[in-house]
Amino acid sequence: MLTQQQEQLIESTAPVVAEHLGAITQRFYPLMFARYPEVKPLFNDAHQADGGQPRALAGAVLAYVQLRQNREKVREVLATVVSKHVSLDIRPEHYPIVGECLMAAIGEVLGDAVTPKIADAWSTLYEELAGLLIELEDHRYLEFERRPGGWRGPREFRIADIRQESTVIRSFVLAPVDGGPVAEHAPGQYIGVRLTIDGEPLYRHYSLSDVPNGKHYRISVKREPQGRASRHLHDAMAVGDTLELLPPAGDLTLQDGDEPLLLASGGVGQTPMLPLARQALAQGRRVVYLHAALDAQHHAFRDEIAALAEAHPEQLRTVMVHERGDQADHIGRIDRELLAQLLPANARCYYVGPQGFMGAIDKALAELGVPVERRHYEHFGPSRPLDAA
Ligand SMILES: Cc1cc2nc3c(=O)[nH]c(=O)nc-3n(C[C@H](O)[C@H](O)[C@H](O)COP(=O)(O)OP(=O)(O)OC[C@H]3O[C@@H](n4cnc5c(N)ncnc54)[C@H](O)[C@@H]3O)c2cc1C
Ligand code: HEM
Numbered sequence: 001m002l003t004q005q006q007e008q009l010i011e012s013t014a015p016v017v018a019e020h021l022g023a024i025t026q027r028f029y030p031l032m033f034a035r036y037p038e039v040k041p042l043f044n045d046a047h048q049a050d051g052g053q054p055r056a057l058a059g060a061v062l063a064y065v066q067l068r069q070n071r072e073k074v075r076e077v078l079a080t081v082v083s084k085h086v087s088l089d090i091r092p093e094h095y096p097i098v099g100e101c102l103m104a105a106i107g108e109v110l111g112d113a114v115t116p117k118i119a120d121a122w123s124t125l126y127e128e129l130a131g132l133l134i135e136l137e138d139h140r141y142l143e144f145e146r147r148p149g150g151w152r153g154p155r156e157f158r159i160a161d162i163r164q165e166s167t168v169i170r171s172f173v174l175a176p177v178d179g180g181p182v183a184e185h186a187p188g189q190y191i192g193v194r195l196t197i198d199g200e201p202l203y204r205h206y207s208l209s210d211v212p213n214g215k216h217y218r219i220s221v222k223r224e225p226q227g228r229a230s231r232h233l234h235d236a237m238a239v240g241d242t243l244e245l246l247p248p249a250g251d252l253t254l255q256d257g258d259e260p261l262l263l264a265s266g267g268v269g270q271t272p273m274l275p276l277a278r279q280a281l282a283q284g285r286r287v288v289y290l291h292a293a294l295d296a297q298h299h300a301f302r303d304e305i306a307a308l309a310e311a312h313p314e315q316l317r318t319v320m321v322h323e324r325g326d327q328a329d330h331i332g333r334i335d336r337e338l339l340a341q342l343l344p345a346n347a348r349c350y351y352v353g354p355q356g357f358m359g360a361i362d363k364a365l366a367e368l369g370v371p372v373e374r375r376h377y378e379h380f381g382p383s384r385p386l387d388a389a
Contacts, residue, residue, distance in 0.1 A: 002128065006121035013118055014065050016110065021062060024102070024109045025054035031108075032101035039097060041201040042088055044381075045228075052382035064129050078133065080383050083249035085133065086140045087192035088203050089153055095130040102126060144247045149181035149214060154194050154244035160216055162239055165300035166293070168223050169268055170234055171209060175216040177242060184212035185248035187275030188350075191217060192246030197232050204229040205380075207271035207352075208248060211278045217245070220300065222268035252350065252378040254279050259374075260286035260344035264334060264361055266353025267293060270301060272378065276350060277305075281312045288342050292321040292334050292357070299328075317342070336364035343368055350376045359386040 002010065017024070029048055033040045047053040060081055067073045103123055107114050114122075145152045161173035176182055185191070190207040206219035223234040237243070252272055254261075261280050263273045270291055280287050289309075293299040299322065309316050319342060322328035330338060339361070343349075349370055351361045358377050363386075365375055377386070 002121065002124050005117075006124055009118055009121040010065060010125055013121075014062075016113065017106070017122070018062055020109050021058040022054070024105045025058045026051070027108055028057075028102050028105035029054060031105055032097065035101060036097050039094060042090070042203050044204070047382050052384060055384060056382040061129070065125070068125075068128070074132070075136065078136065079251055082133065082136045082140060083251060084205070085137055086144075087190060087205055087246050087249040089192065089246045090137065092134045092138075095134060099123065099126045099130060140249070141247070144183060147183040149183040151183075151247070154246060156242050157217070157245050158242050159237060159239050162237075165220055167297045169220055169300040170223070171218055171220040172233065172237075173216050173218050174243070174245065181214050182212075182217060183248075184214065185217070186250075186253040187211050187279040188252040188254065188272045189248045189250040190272070191219065191248045193219070193229070194244040194246065195229055195232055196243075197228065197236075202229055202232075203246075207250075207380075209271040209274050211275045211282075217248075220268070220271050250378070252276075252352070252376055254283075255348060255376075257348070258283075258285060259346050259348045260288070262288045262290065262339075262343055262347045262349040264290040264339075264349070264351040264353075265292070266334075266357035267298070268300070269352035269354070269357070269380070272352055273350065274301060274304065277308065277316070281308065281315055285315070286344060287312075287316050288344060288347070289316060289318045290321065290334060290338075290342060291318075292323070292353070293328075295322050295325040296327040334361065336367060339364050340368055343370070348374045348376070352378050352380070355379070355384075355386070362386045 029043070043053065060078070063077050064074060067077060103119060103126070106122060107119070141152055144150045156177040157174040158177050159172050160175040163171045165171055185208050190205045193204050193206055195202045195204070206221060208217050209220040210218040221230050221233050224230045254276055261276070263277055265273045273289070273291070277287050277289055289305060291305070299320065305318055309318050319330060320328045321330045321332065321334055321338070323331075323333065325331070343365070347370065349365055351358055362375060362377065366372070
């Protein structure tokens with residue numbers, strides 16, 4: 001626990017650390033990967049390259065410094081971090097590695113300004129934050145492990161079926177090799193996937209694109225032309241091949257209530273929307289399902305959504321938007337005008353897609369009077385503000 005003197009040291013040095021936090025986290029990752037190469041596969045190179053992950057880490061540390069007296073708020077802010085960690089099997093023994101390298105990076109960037117007392121204060125602060133994350137994560141691991149069909153650590157799954165959903169999106173149905181049941185996830189959650197490519201592990205997150213059924217999971221993956229995991233899944237994996245799954249996690253889940261929903265997706269951002277729509281319809285709620293794709297060839301799950309609309313004609317309204325061509329309800333982009341026409345009164349809104357897509361929808365919905373607590377979205381990468389470039 002921080003002493004009163006350490007509290008004061010943190011307070012007085014926080015502005016300097018904040019000012020250099022970008023440089024510190026940029027230095028931190030290469031340093032950690034050089035000292036502890038075994039943790040490198042857990043991290044996505046692309047999130048390092050675009051600075052998203054270093055920024056997210058820096059943001060979390062700073063938020064903790066500011067909010068640490070308010071335990072409830074801290075837990076709320078850390079929920080996304082805990083989910084990301086749990087779906088990658090981050091363990092207590094990883095934390096001293098991060099602590100050591102973060103302190104080394106602080107020392108390198110700030111130099112002699114970091115006296116032993118200042119270093120001690122920041123180390124203690126890190127240990128406090130690490131202790132809280134370990135506790136929250138352990139709670140989640142235990143809770144999932146105890147569910148029927150739950151597990152801890154990587155579990156081997158076999159590809160039971162593959163379906164091409166569009167020119168670039170392919171679904172994989174994954175059943176456990178041990179033949180046991182699989183624990184239910186909350187619709188909207190994602191799962192950690194551990195692939196082995198040329199003998200090397202590679203971790204990625206994929207939203208579960210169907211509701212739970214106790215037997216298997218489904219993920220739907222967009223092939224990125226230069227992507228390591230997605231190209232491997234599309235080009236090298238076939239029915240019968242195996243991969244490992246880590247526990248499902250994520251907070252883009254349906255809030256209790258009976259308000260109508262507006263679900264808006266762009267491209268592969270449709271994956272969490274499908275199970276959210278199914279769950280909401282099963283609860284008797286009204287759903288406006290708005291999906292934007294580049295064109296008919298890139299439009300995935302057309303039949304699946306059409307079947308849902310046929311089964312729930314009173315509850316589900318679908319609006320398909322293509323940027324080009326003539327095979328959609330609307331040609332162009334989802335904009336404020338379209339949202340204004342479709343938004344049900346008192347709606348709760350969920351939206352997932354590229355950063356620009358989510359930013360535009362968020363802004364339009366705010367302008368249309370949807371309060372922040374009814375606007376839910378998720379990044380398919382490190383979280384960042386929607387107005388960030
Ligand atoms: C919560 C969550 C849910 C997700 N759900 C889905 C889903 O349902 N479906 C789905 O398809 N995806 C989903 N994703 C995204 C997914 O996790 C992967 O990020 C995506 O599949 C790309 O991974 P990849 O290995 O194929 O590409 P990567 O190898 O990570 O590359 C992605 C891009 O970054 C570039 N890049 C890679 N390394 C570097 C580098 N060192 N320098 C510069 N550029 C680089 C590549 O050229 C490529 O354009 C989700 C992500 C999250 C966080
Ligand atoms: C106090 C310590 C830590 C903090 C504050 C922290 C914070 C974060 C944050 C903010 C994110 C991004 C969440 C998001 O996407 O919104 C994240 C992701 C992640 N964290 Fe941590 N983390 C800590 C410790 C660790 C440890 C010990 C490990 C294991 C070595 C780890 C591995 C990861 C990985 C692999 C990701 C996903 C990275 C990616 O997308 O490439 N973290 N963490």
